[in-house]
Amino acid sequence: MIKVMIADDEEVIRRGLEKIASRMDLDVEVIGSHGNGQEAWAHLSTLKPADIDLLITDIKMPRMDGFKLIEEARRYMKDLSIAVLSGFSEFEYARRAIRHGVLDYLLKPIEKAQLYELLKRVEEGKTLRRDDPLPENSPVQNAEGGEHYVVEQTKSILEKEYSHNFELERLAEKVGMNASYISRLFKYKTGQTITDYLIGIRIAKAKALLAEQPDLKNYEIAEMVGYSDPVYFNKLFKKMCGMTPKDYKYGCRTPKVER
Template sequence: MVIRIMIADDEEVIRRGLEKIASRMDLEVKVIGSYGNGHEAWNHLQKLSLNELDLLVTDIKMPRMDGFKLIEAARAHLKTLPIAVLSGFSEFDYARKAMRFGVLDYLLKPIDKAQLYDLLQSVGENKQTAAAAVQGQVPPQPSEGGEHYVVEQMKSILEQEYGLNFELERLAELVGMNASYISRLFKHKTGQTITDYLIGIRITEAKKMLLDHPDLKNYEIADRVGYSDPVYFNKLFKRMCGMTPKEYKGRYRS
């Protein structure tokens, strides 16, 4: 089975590298177009049907027509076309926005061979049933590589925003996915619930503050790590650490 892909990226070395890696896999992959900007890719893509293209792989930041506009145009033309975004972790804000268009996966730069293989294999397996897709179909959930990307970004958001009031719906919105889905995904990938992971971050930060900022009051530390109720924070800290914040500071502060 031939898997026909189109690549759009303004870095020639990335395009050539992707083609080279794909050509060496035990999958029959045919690159039907490789373009340095979204405009050139769209000129070709708009002439194709779902029977002629199996996967679009696109960068976000490109000249003439960026990845967002290309994805949006591709979605309007071929509603169920699998699309993967080429991105780095530093570009997550761009990738997160693209997810709302039903992006299937993320190929992290530099391209990981195993992730690319998983993506192409998934596209190939789903190709047989593609003809049965109907308009308005829910976009597919990310494949293995995309799931890893989403979980890592959830972790990053929690680590940066642990001091804020946690809202699952807001986290879901930030990664562009359903709240119940990201809860199941996070537990499946990490073995922890999102709440337990956040508690771990908050208690770790509280420990640092207790030792590095001894003048801070207990309620101030509680507030800084996201707990408006210092009594609850005290009980949670003791449950997690086996001692109260005051006892911890007394024992470990030199």
């Protein structure tokens, strides 16, 4: 049984989390759902470590914000798994959360798969602690939460800026990490290089443009998805899709013949 407490000033978010968690193939019990940090702390301070496995808290809340709640929770129950839930994607929020040793940093709107992964890790952590207790002040939680956020933030930047000229150093500066570290971490966590991930985004955008705006010229589409050289774009598109952009556009416009 994974015992979870939720603190978020948006009732729809709290109810949504409860609903999603209840429909997973995991044994989850929401032991508390609170609209501000003060209420959550008042409840948490009456619990024993065996009564709660995970605290999911928003950052921006009235009466007591998420960081203060985390501080109080950490002092009271140092091994409690904590995840931050926030609509703010700025790295400074994540960096502060990571310093407090949070297990994960979840961005709203939360994805079912991401919540499942978090709950699964908490469940596995319970089993691990029971079978083979970690030494005190273990850095495992701290590292996992930070690494997950760095990868997700990198993906988010690439999704937004795919049409710009790609510079790893500029990306690293935005994320707030060393460029070589981000490259190695991204490949380790996703199985893809950052460049390959970016190519995937650009080709997907190009396919959408070819299908939805067939009057666009090839060089225009190339520029719109970040390639100044239309010849290179043509070769790359054919390598990735098995056909040229022109053939792909024609295939999208040709009506399917029913047999």
